[in-house]
Amino acid sequence: MSTDRIQFLRSKLAQYPDFPKKGILFEDIMPIFSDPKSFGILIDLLVELIQKEFKEIDVVVGLEARGFLFGPTLALRLNAGFVPVRKPNKLPGDLATITFKKEYDEDAFAMQKSSIKPGQRVLIVDDILATGGTALAADELILQLNGSLLGHVFLMELGFLEGRKRLKAPTFTLFSGQSEAPKGSEFA
Numbered sequence: 001m002s003t004d005r006i007q008f009l010r011s012k013l014a015q016y017p018d019f020p021k022k023g024i025l026f027e028d029i030m031p032i033f034s035d036p037k038s039f040g041i042l043i044d045l046l047v048e049l050i051q052k053e054f055k056e057i058d059v060v061v062g063l064e065a066r067g068f069l070f071g072p073t074l075a076l077r078l079n080a081g082f083v084p085v086r087k088p089n090k091l092p093g094d095l096a097t098i099t100f101k102k103e104y105d106e107d108a109f110a111m112q113k114s115s116i117k118p119g120q121r122v123l124i125v126d127d128i129l130a131t132g133g134t135a136l137a138a139d140e141l142i143l144q145l146n147g148s149l150l151g152h153v154f155l156m157e158l159g160f161l162e163g164r165k166r167l168k169a170p171t172f173t174l175f176s177g178q179s180e181a182p183k184g185s186e187f188a
């Protein structure tokens, strides 16, 4: 049953109050990756979700850094390519770039212009949807490169931040995380 498998994954998550700054309740997904059984379940659940919601994916785009933990494995299972969205000064060549704000910081992303061919069907994957700033920046890069943006898949969503409302394509998550702003949050 997928409910049991989702509960099993949830039991692996750890939460850290006031990290990386006061008012943020940090969701640590790393225990899923240090346990091969959990990682296997995670990949199976994501493949099932993606195959139910999307048809014919050409490219899985993963967002640095945590989208790199499972994006390439998913792409292989889906018989799609994997393309990274990277933080600044990491990629060579002709780049598309963008700056953005996320739950606890500001950042910038880059993609190689040649990494997506016009019209390729792209699925974006990342671990957590919070304010949506990160995923929206990735949407804009894919659109700049004339990719066909199919949608997004996340492990977890922090519902109180309503990030999904900002995104430019359908959005699915395996499970929901915090539904209310943590005490002391600037979003309370």
Ligand SMILES: O=P(O)(O)OC[C@H]1O[C@H](OP(=O)(O)OP(=O)(O)O)[C@H](O)[C@@H]1O
Pocket (backbone or CB within 6 Å): 063, 064, 065, 066, 067, 101, 102, 103, 104, 107, 126, 127, 128, 129, 130, 131, 132, 133, 134, 135, 163
């Ligand atoms: O919806 P948002 O408010 O934009 O936040 C979500 C993003 O924040 C985290 O990345 P982060 O850049 O902190 O770090 P990472 O390099 O560890 O993935 C997370 O992995 C998402 O990519």
Ligand SMILES: Nc1ncnc2[nH]cnc12
Pocket (backbone or CB within 6 Å): 024, 025, 026, 027, 028, 102, 103, 104, 128, 130, 131, 158
């Ligand atoms: N609360 C949170 N925990 C872990 N990663 C995040 N990325 C954005 N918000 C986050």
